Amino acid sequence: MSDIITYQYQNPSALLKSATGDELFLSKYSEVQKKEAPCFFWGRLEDPFITARCLITLSNVVQSSFSLSPFEMAKLKDPIVTAGHEKIRFEGFSHCAGVYARVDVLPGGYDGEFPENGTTNVDFNQPMISALSRVARNEKVMLSVGKKEVAISKGTEKVVERKVPLPVKWIKGLTSVQLFLAEAEQVFSFNRVQALQLFQSIPAGKPKADYYLIVRGNKPMFSPVKAVNAICVGGVQRLKLIEPLLAYADELRVFPHPQMQSTTWQLYFGKIRFSLSLSRDSWRGFSGEGAALESLIEDVPDTWIDAVDKYSYANQVFNPVMLAAEEGLDLQRIDNITGRLSAMGLLGYDLDENHFFYRRLPFKLSRILSLNPRMKDAEKLLEENKVEILLRNDNRVEAKVAGSGVHHTVILDGEQERCTCTWFSRHQGERGLCKHVLAVKKKLAQG
Amino acid sequence: MSIEDQFAEWVKTEQEEPVLHWLKQATDKERRALVPSIKKLSKYYNEYITSDNRSYSSRGTEKQHAILHFAAYVCFNKTEYLKSDRPTWIIDPKNLNRIKDWYHPDWFSEMLNKEAESEFMVYSLTYPLVLKLTDQGLLQPSHRLWARTLSTIIFQDKGIKDKWGDEFKPEKLLERPETLEEHIWYFFEEETELHLAGRYNHYGENADLSKIGWIPAFTQIAAEGRIDRQRLLKESLLASNKNYNKNLSGFYMDLFSALFPTTAELMALQPELISVLNAPHSKVVNESLQHLKIIAGDKNFDSDSLLAAAPVFLNSKTKTTVSAGLMLLEQIAKKHPGKQEGIAILCTQALVHADDGLQTRAAKLISRYGNAADPGLLDSILPYQDGLLQSARELLQPYLTIQHGSAAVITAAEANTIITQERTPVQIVTSTDELIFLSAQAFDNNDPLHIDLLPAALVAMQPKLKGELLAQLQPALQRALQLTRNNFRSTEGYYDHMLGIFFIDVCIHLVRKYPEDTKALTALFEKFDQQDGDTVKKWLNLAVNDNYISTWSNYYKDPYYLPRKQWLMDVLQKIKAGDTLPLLSTPTHYPGWIDPQVLVERILVYQQQQQLADQTDLLMALGRVDLKDTVLALQFAKEKLAGEWLDLLVFLLTPGAEPAGEITQPEAWITAALSKRPLRVYEALQPFGLDEYYFKKYTGQFSWKTLEESFERDEYKWEGGKMKTIKVMDSRKILKIDFPKAPVAKETSGMKALLEKLKWKQKERKQAQIPLLYDYYEIKSQFFSNEHNDLRRALLMAPANLEAFLPAVIDRCMSRPAYIGEGDKKMTLAALQLLYETWDAQGEMAHLLLATAMLSADKTAAQTAAEIWVQYAPVGKLDVALTGKIIGIHEQVEFAPLKRFNDLAVQSLFRISPQHNRLLETMIASILAELPAEPIKHLKKLLELYKELFLLNQTVKLPDAVAVKLKEWKLNSGLAKLITGFGI
Structure with a gap:
């Protein structure tokens, strides 16, 4: 299989100005979706200012790298969007595959329709990101993921084609991080001021030592020494990626993995959520962790995968017990199903709802399976x-x-x-x- | 002759022309057929050879390499060529021109564009070359290739033979119209090193460097109207916020400012200026705020967008950003009365900063523009209430709803988060499974105690170490043998290497003892036999009584490794002798303590067998005894032990006991005395050499000073086209520990003294024959590599008296205000980490390390020191006055900026609990008492914090020493007002 992946977008994504308000058009591409790209979402953003800032932060995550020099980095990997089941989720990974970020726009965070559901790459280009930073508080902004039938852009159509080396680590990270999320439990919840105080204690530079999140009184802080009930974070400077969002957040929740193999930091802005998951250390990507290997030992019949693919749609809750019952599958092997399906890029995990949800990565299955x-x-x-x-x-x-x-x-x-x-x-x-x-x-x- | 042979001959005889001729006329198939030969010959001619064993060079001549490069370029496919030894060789006009007319692969553009992505782009890939190749239709350059090659075009070598000199030539940009029309704009699209371009150039002694570089070039062409000024302004602003690195982002902002945008231009760029406020780098944000300040008063200024962006700059960690932001908000509030209440609410966000100046400024704006009846404002202030400093609190009194501090008050005990509640037991190996898996990971430094546990397990499991089990040691032996080839990982240290060698010795013993069962190990040894000149160094070629561990040393021969080496030699001897008596020193709980009861049990076995323990093992055991609770162990010892063992253990385990009975092993008694607290000199041990000097040495309690000293250094100066070295006097600040020389008996002098020195161990403590562990606590390494992974293990040889090692660490790693190398920093951290886990009524050296670390530039070290303070000061184990005094002494010469302490105190020591606040006040009072009459830099901030604590703790009277200082400093106009607040 080719080690080059070619993103082909019909138009570049853009924040388009119009008399009635701005429109954020996200151009999409999926190498598994052969038919003419349908529109996954079209509607108004209820809080475009925060959504825009979350997307800028997501773009900062996908452009960041904590273990490679800038020159080693391959070209920008576009984030992916899953739209359907009344939710829009944007996901991305850092180049080094050690930082995972997701923006969830929940019901109430938009007013619009989902003509189709699915998961797709979306074009994140610099002019669009720069334009996003100009979205103001009371502005009206429409969002469309994919092109609606009525042409929204009157400009000349311009096909954007970007060839990038197959982002192996990136895809693998997207699959294995879900298993880390599934094991994580919420330990702390902080208000905005506490969150700001906590981030003030992140040391400058790139400390090599682990840091521990401790709470004294009601003041959270990072300390370089191990402490009772402390959450261990390696490469703590990576958290600074979400620093620009703190000033706007209502709450910060922290979900560590039980063995501190990862931590997830979730910011809440009304109906919008931003999650940042960090791997155990800067130099460790989620891709190399092998979390899914155990579940790959036993082969899961193709019929199961077909069944999941056939009956599920984007963002739908994945219920392995139901699936087993409906398909008459061996209940003892259920534990392996979720692991295997995640490893195949078919499931994501929602920490707040505490469930897996269906989302099929927009890459060929054969690519994904070749990654272990x-x-x-x-x-x-x-x-x-x-x-x-x-x-x-x-x-x-x-x-x-x-x-x-x-x-x-x-x-x-x-x-x-x-x-x-x-x-x-x-x-x-x-x-x-x-x-x-x-x-x-x-x-x-x-x- | 085949073409392969012919080609080899051409290469050998350096005939370039026939090769080029052949390559030109050959078919694709013929060219492909030559590929194996080219690869083989390239490998041969690239090999490094030597004729004199001193200098090495590749076998091929320049011409031979050139022939092979031409052939590779023409015959290889893309993947092969890009993986060949020097694919950039062809990207040079003098090579390319000879071939490009008849050979041009379709991956040529891809190769050059890929080169533009590499970290160090080949020097010969220049802008003129790219232009020329593009003109000829041979290259489709990427934007990045244009940008990277163009970045050096304005700097030209003067071309004077044998002279180093460059010229600034911005006019080069004008030679081709597309340069300014198209290529220059790629600088704003691609991350380059534009800000560093030309940094190593030399423009002559009298050159005005402010007029050289890309910013002057841009301003010049903009002033001459050769480039679209509006676009340049906009692009530079946008580029300053494109997630580039700090310096490059700052460069674009500097460029923007250097163009001196007019008010009208700034007005036109409002959205961009406001979007830049989200930039991650404070310099960019600050400058943007300065530009916005100019236009904020304009009636068309988009104040709503600015207010929406305000949370970001108000929460910035950079004080100047917050300060400038508040000023800007004040400007807007004055201009737009309708927005004042909203601005007051926004300003509450600046209260998050524990900085008196910022809080006061924000509080003033809130009280001026806020509506006290507005519940929204009250709600906004509420979360910040606990963190308000006195002046802001006073200003905001009408807005405060609940009583100050009630939510945040915790006790000092609640602030204690250290993991000491339960001792974590060490898992002692009891099964063969565990031995196999322990040996496989023992050299990885997964656990610093593995160096104790593996030898202990090998001793204990001897009866089971035979048969099939032996073959299972193969993976561990492989790891050990690999380590001998210096296969170090960043987490490993020399102890791992030492342990590996020990394990090899044990395996050799096993191979000899059980030759039939150890064939797998023998095979592995043979695999690792090494060619050494004409002979093969065979691992198993070792005399029966010989071993490898005794020859082990690290490069600098650091003495502190020697006790462990001696211990491993003793353990090896035990194994060879089939002795299974337990080692005394194996820790029973973390980080490296021995339960006194277990020690008595182990000693009892020796007593029963009437055996003597190995000395180093005994000394380590006595340095590891946990003396926190000794009642049961003492009782057990009294019941079971007899003779000197009993006397020694009773002395060790009884608080306040004196040595009693006959002393035949003085080293053990002295070690026991040094493990006991409080530390003191015992009269009964003085005849054995524990006099005042050795007591100081073994407890690490040396005197020290911080001073500023003059020294001579080299400076390089460019003179008359040449670099000259001149000597200049400079001064440096230094922390010096006085290591007094060992007292030498008067009658020894001259040659006799020299001979005495050679027998240094005997000389140092004359009465004793055997050195203590503490005699080896010395660091000789000039440079550190992996020693920081060893320091913990070195200190854990005797955690009861680890302070004895600290003078060496401080002297070697902390004697300068900044760490000399990364190793020094890591060594300091390793010492601090262990102190954090084991701190118990330490002496002055531990306090010196702690206080100096509080002034460290390394935040991790400083914060670790702060954590030690937070945990141990409230329980009376840490002397806060002494810590303050040491910081004060350092600050007499401003050894490190006082700001480091101020920031640390506010961030990590302040407002933890009321008790901590009182302790912090005492510590700062001790600092202040030591400071000079002339105020040092950043004193004001420290005084502000002191005043805050003074009021918070409701202290009634200033300490006399502080009052004296405050009177002296009051003469300084900058401090007078603040000091008046103390009632002085």
Whole structure:
């Protein structure tokens, strides 16, 4: 498969001026949607000023990078939009795939219609972003995702074509971050002043040390030392991306992952939400975390995926139990379904509602599935017959797996999985299973 | 002869012309067929060789490389060529011109455009070249390629042979019309290094640098009407807010300002100016505010848009931004009475800053324009009430609804967030599974205690270390062997290397003991045997009584690694001897303590077996005993132990006890004495060398001073076209610790003294034969690499007396106002982190480290120091007056800007609890008492904070020493008003 992806937009996105008010036209492109691009949303934004600022912040996220030099960065990856089920969600990732951002425009945040539903890339260009920063408080702004039948732009049509290297890390990050979100729990809620105080304590520069969010009295702050019940944040300077929004927010909620492998910072502005999720550290992208690997061990039948794809529509709540019941699927394997579907780019996660929602990434499925090299390595180990199960009883499995130059010991003991390889030794399972454990588990699953 | 052989011959004999001729007439197929040969020959001619073992160069000559580059360019496909050793070679007119007429790949443009994306673009890719190739239809340049090549065009080399000199030539921009019509505008689209262009050039001694560079070039062409001035203004403004880096964004704003926009132009650019207020860089925002200030009074000024953007600048972390923003709002309020109430509400947002000046200014605007009956205003002030400083509080009294501070008051205990409530036990290895997985990760520094746990496990598990289990050590041995090839990770240190070598020694022992079961290990050793000149260095080629660990050292031979090395040698010996008696020093709970009861149990085993413990192991154990609760352990020791063991443990575990009984192991007794608190000299130990000097040395309590000293340094000056080095006198501020020399007996002098020095251990503490751990606490490294990953482990050899190591850390890492290197910073942080976890009634050195860290430029270090203060000051373990005094002494010479302390105090020490406020007041009083009569910089802010605390704590009387200082400073007009507020 080509390692270049070509975004083809019929028009550039733009904030168009008209006598009745501005119109924010977002041009869309999806490599999986073959038919003539329909319009996903058309209507009035209730709070265009905040929506515009959230979109600028999202654009800052997708343009940022915390572990690559600017020259290493590939070209801008356009954010994706999911419209349907009375919600419009904009998602994006930093270049380094360590920062995930989403803007949710909820019912009440707009007044308009969803002629179609779906997920698509949208063109984010600099002139449009610059224009967004000029949206004022009481301005009327229409939003259209995709082009409505009646041409809204009288200007000359101009096809925008952007070839970019396939954003592998980006797509993989979009799939694996959802599993981190699903495990996260809300720990703190701060009002605007507290949020501002908290951000004032973010140290200048790029501190390499972890920082811990603590609350003294009712004042939250970041401290460089571990403390009781503190939330650990690596690469804390990345939070500054949402600093410009704080002054407008009603509330900031913080959702850490139970093992502090990620943190999510959600700002609330009435019917608009902005979420920022940070990976464990600046140099770690969500893409490399391997959170979804476990759920990929067992193959989920294609019929399930077809069923999800057929019956679900954008932003609809995904209910695995219902699906299993309707399709007559094995209930014991339900846990794997969500993981697998997320890894395939079919699900997103809503922290407030505490559920997965359907959204199909606008990339070919074959692309997405080719993105788990550790799983591929595990399969290769099996193909080459390098896995030997030495002992297998109810609670314990011992195996010998040939590695590079040595034989690794893999022991699965109840919930505990261990391997003597470098990856496991360094990360102790925090960043997903190593290829040796995966291979052993896959072999066991194959019976 | 085949073409491959012919080609090889041409390369060998450096015949360029026949190669070019052949390449020109060859078919595509013939060219492709030559690819393997080109790759093979390139590899051969690129290899580095030496004839004298001193200098190295590639095998090929310049001509041979050129032939291979031409061939690669013509025969390779795009991917192959771009991956070849120097694809930019062809982007040079002298090479390209010889070939472009008959060979031009369709990926040529892509190659050049890609080059424009790289961090260091090849020097030969110039604007004239891009123009020429474009004219010839050979190149379709990207905007970025235009922008990056154009950025150097106005700086031209003078071209004088052997002389370094450049000229500023803005007229170069006029040579081609498209330069100004099209290409120059790409600067505003693409992120370049425009602000740095020409920075290494030299324009002669008398050049006026303010008239050279892109900003002068732009202003000149704009003044001459050669470029659209309105577009230039607009584009530079927009470019200043395009998420570029701070300096480049600032450059575009400087350009905008340098064009001196008129009021009419500023009015036309209102939306852009207001949108710039959202920029992430304060310089850009500030300048935009200055420009807006000029037009804010205009009747057509869009004040509504400005007010909508106000929250961003009012919440800015930069004081000048907030201040300028408030001024702008005041200007608008004066002009538009109808907007005054809304502005008053907006101004409440500036109350978030814990800064007296800003709060007062905002409060004045609120009280002037706000409506006290407006519930919206009251609601807006409410969240800020707890954070109001005294003057703002007084101004806003009519608007305050609840009693001050009630919501925020917490006790000092509630502010305590440290994890000390429960001791986290260390998992001791008890099964073979655990040993296998521990050994596999032991060299990763996943846990600083692994260096204790792995050897302890290997000793304890000896009876099980045989048979199939041995082969499972293979991955760990592989890691250890890889480490010997300096395969370091950023989180690893020299201890990991040391532990790896120890593990190799253990494996060699196992290979010899169980040759049949260790074939996998033997094979691995052989794989790592290394060619050394003519011989092969075989790992297993080692005498039976020999080992690798004894030859280990780090590059600078730092003494503090030696005790651990000795300990590992002793452990290896134990394993070789089949001795399974437990190690005494293995910690039982984190960060590195031993439960006294467990220590007594371990000693009991030695007593029962009538064995002596290894010295280093014993000394480490005694430096690790947790003496917080010793009742049960003492009782157990009294029941079970006998002789000197009993006497020693009773002394160690009984608070206030004196040494008693016969002392045959003085090192153990001295170490025990140094683990006990309060620290003091014991008469009974003085005959063993623990005199005043060694007591100071072993507890780290040296005297110190902060001073400003003169020194001579080199300066480089450009004179007569040449760079000259001249000596100049300069001064520097320095923190000096006085390490007194060891007392030398009077009768030793001359050669005798020299011989004594060579036997330094015996000399240093004459009465004792065996050095203490603390005798090794010395840092010799000139530069740090991974030592910061080791410091914690070094300090954890004896956490009960870690202060003994601090003078070395302070002297090596903190003696200057700024860290000399990243390593110094990380070392300081490692020391602070452990102090945070273990602080317990420390002496002056720990306070010196803490106070100096509070003035550190590194925020992480300063904040860690602040956390130590917050946790330990209220429980009386940290001397706030001493900390203040040390900061005051530093500030006598302004060792570091006082602002650093002021900011830290406001951000992290102020208003935590009423008790903290009183302690902070005491600490600041101690600082003030030390300061000179002439006010130092930033004193005013400190006095403001002191006054705030004075009023908040309702202190009745100023300390005498502070009152004296305040009287002296009152003579300064800038401070007089503030000091009057103290009633002086």
